[in-house]
Amino acid sequence: MSKLPGLGLVSLYVIHTIIFWLYPFLWGVVIAFKRWNIISPEKEFIGISNFIGVLYDPLFWISFKNSLYFMAVYVPLSIVSALGVALLLSRIKFLQSFFAVGYLMSYISAGVAYSIVFSLLFSGDGLINTWLSKINITIPWFSDPDIAMASIALIVVWKYLGYYSLIFLAGLQAIPESLYESASIDGASERVKFFKITVPLLNPSFTIVLVFAVMLSFNIFTEPYMITGGGPLDSTQTFVMQIYHQTFTALHAGYGSSFAIIVAAISFLFVFAIRKTVERDMA
Amino acid sequence: MKNRLTAGFISIMLCAVFLSCGSEENEAGSKGIEYWTAPSIELSRFEKQVVDKWNSTHQETQIDWKTIPAGNTSEEVILTAIATRTGPDVLSNVFGGFAAQLADAGVIVALDTLPGFWDVAENRKMANIIRNNWFYKGHVYVMPIYVNPEMVWYNEKMLDKFGITELPRTYSEFFRLLEKVCIPNKIYGLTADVSSKWYRRWFDYLTFYTSASGGEQYIDVDENEVFLDSKYGIAVTEFFFRLFDEGYAPRFEIQDGFEKGVFFASIKGAGSTVRIKKLYPDLKYRIALMLVPDDYPEDKPIYTLAESKGMVLFESSNNKDKAWEFMKWYFSGEHDSLWIALTNYLPAREDLTSNPIFTRYFDDNPTAKLYADILDFTVPLVLTAKTVEIQTSLNRELWQPIIFGTKSPVQASRDANIAIRRILKSGPQVIN
Numbered sequence: 081m082s083k084l085p086g087l088g089l090v091s092l093y094v095i096h097t098i099i100f101w102l103y104p105f106l107w108g109v110v111i112a113f114k115r116w117n118i119i120s121p122e123k124e125f126i127g128i129s130n131f132i133g134v135l136y137d138p139l140f141w142i143s144f145k146n147s148l149y150f151m152a153v154y155v156p157l158s159i160v161s162a163l164g165v166a167l168l169l170s171r172i173k174f175l176q177s178f179f180a181v182g183y184l185m186s187y188i189s190a191g192v193a194y195s196i197v198f199s200l201l202f203s204g205d206g207l208i209n210t211w212l213s214k215i216n217i218t219i220p221w222f223s224d225p226d227i228a229m230a231s232i233a234l235i236v237v238w239k240y241l242g243y244y245s246l247i248f249l250a251g252l253q254a255i256p257e258s259l260y261e262s263a264s265i266d267g268a269s270e271r272v273k274f275f276k277i278t279v280p281l282l283n284p285s286f287t288i289v290l291v292f293a294v295m296l297s298f299n300i301f302t303e304p305y306m307i308t309g310g311g312p313l314d315s316t317q318t319f320v321m322q323i324y325h326q327t328f329t330a331l332h333a334g335y336g337s338s339f340a341i342i343v344a345a346i347s348f349l350f351v352f353a354i355r356k357t358v359e360r361d362m363a
Numbered sequence: 364m365k366n367r368l369t370a371g372f373i374s375i376m377l378c379a380v381f382l383s384c385g386s387e388e389n390e391a392g393s394k395g396i397e398y399w400t401a402p403s404i405e406l407s408r409f410e411k412q413v414v415d416k417w418n419s420t421h422q423e424t425q426i427d428w429k430t431i432p433a434g435n436t437s438e439e440v441i442l443t444a445i446a447t448r449t450g451p452d453v454l455s456n457v458f459g460g461f462a463a464q465l466a467d468a469g470v471i472v473a474l475d476t477l478p479g480f481w482d483v484a485e486n487r488k489m490a491n492i493i494r495n496n497w498f499y500k501g502h503v504y505v506m507p508i509y510v511n512p513e514m515v516w517y518n519e520k521m522l523d524k525f526g527i528t529e530l531p532r533t534y535s536e537f538f539r540l541l542e543k544v545c546i547p548n549k550i551y552g553l554t555a556d557v558s559s560k561w562y563r564r565w566f567d568y569l570t571f572y573t574s575a576s577g578g579e580q581y582i583d584v585d586e587n588e589v590f591l592d593s594k595y596g597i598a599v600t601e602f603f604f605r606l607f608d609e610g611y612a613p614r615f616e617i618q619d620g621f622e623k624g625v626f627f628a629s630i631k632g633a634g635s636t637v638r639i640k641k642l643y644p645d646l647k648y649r650i651a652l653m654l655v656p657d658d659y660p661e662d663k664p665i666y667t668l669a670e671s672k673g674m675v676l677f678e679s680s681n682n683k684d685k686a687w688e689f690m691k692w693y694f695s696g697e698h699d700s701l702w703i704a705l706t707n708y709l710p711a712r713e714d715l716t717s718n719p720i721f722t723r724y725f726d727d728n729p730t731a732k733l734y735a736d737i738l739d740f741t742v743p744l745v746l747t748a749k750t751v752e753i754q755t756s757l758n759r760e761l762w763q764p765i766i767f768g769t770k771s772p773v774q775a776s777r778d779a780n781i782a783i784r785r786i787l788k789s790g791p792q793v794i795n
Contacts, residue, residue: 118446120468204615205625218548223557223615225767311559312614313763328439329751331464 112338117331130338140339143319144346146229150318151297153233158293159286162241166248180249183242191239191302198235199307222308225315232303232316236296244289251285252278280360287359291351298347319343395425396686401437401456401672402430405637409705410455413698417689424685431456436562438751445470445677452680453690456672457505459497459743460750465675466504467748472676473502477687487696488714496671496743505673506694507711509702511632512669512734512741513570515654519647521550521627530651532665534602537628537654541611544627552611554621554629555603557766561754565744566630568762569754570668571599573742574653578666584747587787591761592773592780598656600772604765614766622646632670633734637707650733669741671711700724709735749786756782 112130116123134140169180186194201207202221209218221231255278263273279286301320304310310317323343327336400410407430414428429451431437432444438461444450445465457465465471474480480503484490489507497503517530521544531537541552556563572581576595582588590596606612621629622643630653639646652665659665674693680686699710700720707728715721715735725732747753761779764770770778 117464117468118442119465119470200618203618204613205617205620220615309559311758311763312557313767313769314559314759325755328442330755331442331468 108337108340111334112341114334116333118327118333119331123334126334130335131342133335134339134342137322137339139314139317139322140319140342142314143317143322146315146317147297147300147319149229150233150300151294153230154236154297155290155293157233158237158240158244159289161237162244162289163248163282165241165245166252169245169249170252180242180246183245186239186241187243189239192306194239195235195303195306198303202231222316223312225311225313228308228312228315229304232300232307235303235307236300240293240296244292247289248282248285251282255281283358283360287355290354290358294350294354295347298343298350395427396453396680396682396689397451398426398428398453398689399431399441399451399455400428402433403706405634405706406456409698409702412701412705413693417692421689424682424689426689445679448679450677450679452682452686453674453676455508455674457675458670458672458750459499459505459746460748462505462673462675463499463746463748463750466499466502470678471504472678472683473504474506474676474690475503479691483691483694487694487699488712488718489694491713492711497673497746499746505675506690507671507673509706509708510669510671510711510738510741510743511634511708512667512737513566513630513632513653514667514734514737515651516621516629516631516635516648517651518621518624518627519649520624522649530649531654532652533657533659534598534654535657538605538611541627545611547610548613549625551613551617551620551626552628553606554617554626555606555612555766557614557616559755559758559763561751561758564754564757564762565668565670566632568599568603568757570630570653571602572596573666573668575599575656575659576666577659577663578740578742580742580745582745582747582753582783582787584745584787587784589780589783589787591757591783592776595656596776596780597772600761600765600776602654602656603762604768604772604775607766608768619643633731634706634708636728636730650730652737664740666740666742667737669738669743671743673711703731707731709738747787752786753783756786 111123113125113127114123115126115130165183169176169183172179199222203209204218204220204223208221212218220227222228259277259281260273263277268276299320300318301324304316304318305321305324308316310321319339320343323336323339325336326332326339398414400406410428414426418425431454432440437456438458441450441454441457441461462471466473481490483506484493492507492510493503497505497507515530522528522530525540525543527540527543531540537552544550545552555567569581572591572595573579575598576590576593579590579595581590581596583590591600603612607614617623617625619642620626621631622639624646639648653667655665674690676683676686676690696712699712702708702710703721703724709715709731712718715738716725716732721735725735744750745753757779760782761770761775764775764778765772
């Protein structure tokens with residue numbers, strides 16, 4: 081009987097998972113093999129045709145290319161900036177939590193709200209360009225196909241900066257101070273200590289942040305959807321935008337579902353590869 | 364024993380969750396007729412008055428009125444509501460293409476099968492509008508509420524500054540004026556939306572196509588034909604290509620550019636006047652017919668595209684008869700003078716300029732009268748369930764490449780033609 085309260089508490093989570101994760105997931109797999117327009121009760125089984133259709137869809141490959149571009153900008157930038165902030169936070173002796181929470185504010189702000197704010201700030205006649213115009217520079221942040229995705233990556237870096245910083249900060253705090261003291265006695269420079277102690281021992285944090293950042297690169301939606309709508313010239317089309325468009329606008333729910341499954345598989349492969357190549361056993 | 368207890372606990376929790384969902388649904392069903400309208404301040408002001416009036420005189424059938432919940436487009440919100448069985452009985456603000464999607468899915472009622480439909484249409488003087496514009500696969504699924512034709516607005520201050528008294532009619536005349544008025548990167552010629560939002564093409568490219576072609580549609584849904592590579596389509600594409608290429612339209616968004624005096628001209632519907640009066644009371648403008656290609660016949664009237672929206676009744680409604688009674692009352696015609704006064708959208712009626720109930724409004728609002736005068740030369744939106752796919756493709760193959768100059772006008776027109784024809788024939792994907 082002593083286990084009952086615990087099981088009771090766990091059951092809430094289990095029920096939540098069944099209703100909001102397992103059931104939609106299984107349903108998604110089922111409809112991926114069907115032609116269904118969401119609003120009609122009729123569903124026609126069409127085998128793997130939806131999956132073949134996705135692989136022949138030019139927008140799938142455009143979204144794939146855009147996701148890689150986003151990843152190329154976002155991943156290094158977010159890791160470097162978050163690590164920098166974490167190193168600064170680790171040196172603060174007073175009010176460390178206050179500053180850490182301050183950085184988290186961007187993470188908890190609503191995606192739609194800050195997307196609108198950024199789209200106004202960075203628009204052709206927005207505040208940023210008004211300032212820049214004083215030195216005769218105008219940057220078409222979201223309207224130039226070559227830089228629109230990079231501009232969106234910058235916004236997402238801002239959003240996740242605090243979250244990733246906290247992960248790095250936790251990693252930094254887990255490194256024993258004695259290692260740095262020993263290195264100092266041996267005459268190691270700050271640079272050597274950083275690359276020989278900090279970076280190797282932060283491997284678990286690097287792995288987590290890298291996995292999160294790569295997964296996010298395949299799941300990016302709110303910012304491009306709200307700010308650019310996938311344009312200009314499809315340069316900010318993403319997988320999830322296509323899944324959403326196919327499912328809820330074009331009413332091809334089966335197609336959207338198969339799209340989602342393929343994207344999930346790609347995302348899983350990337351995460352698997354990262355863990356294989358980056359993750360080290362710290363035990 | 365422990366396992367049984369655990370299993371029992373989980374079962375109770377599951378039952379509680381499902382039962383709570385069910386009870387919520389029953390509760391919603393008992394509220395009467397759920398009626399959703401567009402989330403606009405002006406429209407809501409009208410709807411509130413009308414619903415209050417109905418509710419005060421129909422105690423047995425109360426209307427539970429709500430504005431459509433916030434979302435990117437009303438259509439996406441409605442679809443989500445339908446899919447989750449939380450949609451309304453009656454919905455307004457529905458455009459033809461969306462109604463066609465709903466009709467194909469069998470979720471809305473063919474209104475012409477209901478008793479008294481044509482009487483309502485005749486009484487409100489909209490029978491011909493319905494016959495000409497709203498038949499879809501042999502039935503009428505939408506009660507048209509309003510029409511919103513597009514015209515060209517010109518900044519009066521700029522016109523006066525350059526002594527321009529005669530407004531342009533053709534593309535060449537327009538570009539000649541732009542050479543005078545525009546200042547590179549400071550004053551632009553015509554607002555042309557650069558976003559990828561599919562519905563924005565109604566208000567630029569497709570309106571221009573309607574005018575250039577003398578009131579023709581750009582596709583023939585029955586024959587699966589597309590005419591974007593016709594001489595009209597290419598003329599319109601060349602017009603916009605030049606507009607962007609010569610810097611008369613920026614390749615980025617400028618919020619309220621015309622209203623702020625950054626643009627010389629803009630395409631706007633009658634409904635825009637309310638917002639402009641409220642937010643930009645000092646803006647002075649003149650309104651003219653749409654621009655046409657240089658070889659457009661002098662004696663031919665100039666047509667324009669008219670967005671139109673209406674009301675539908677859902678098959679899922681438990682109170683269809685009562686909901687239909689409400690719709691008949693709503694479209695009795697007695698609320699249209701209040702509608703136009705509060706919203707500035709033109710009611711979908713054939714007697715707007717002749718019916719005395721509108722005389723005072725048009726006397727007070729000469730701008731709206733300009734729009735009412737051209738109603739005979741308006742073309743409705745194409746009624747097809749593939750509207751979103753078609754206009755998404757138009758964006759992708761023609762509009763965006765023209766903005767950035769990555770395709771020639773001829774190539775863009777041809778590519779769009781091929782892509783849209785493929786959608787009409789089989790859909791955008793291999794299998795869907």
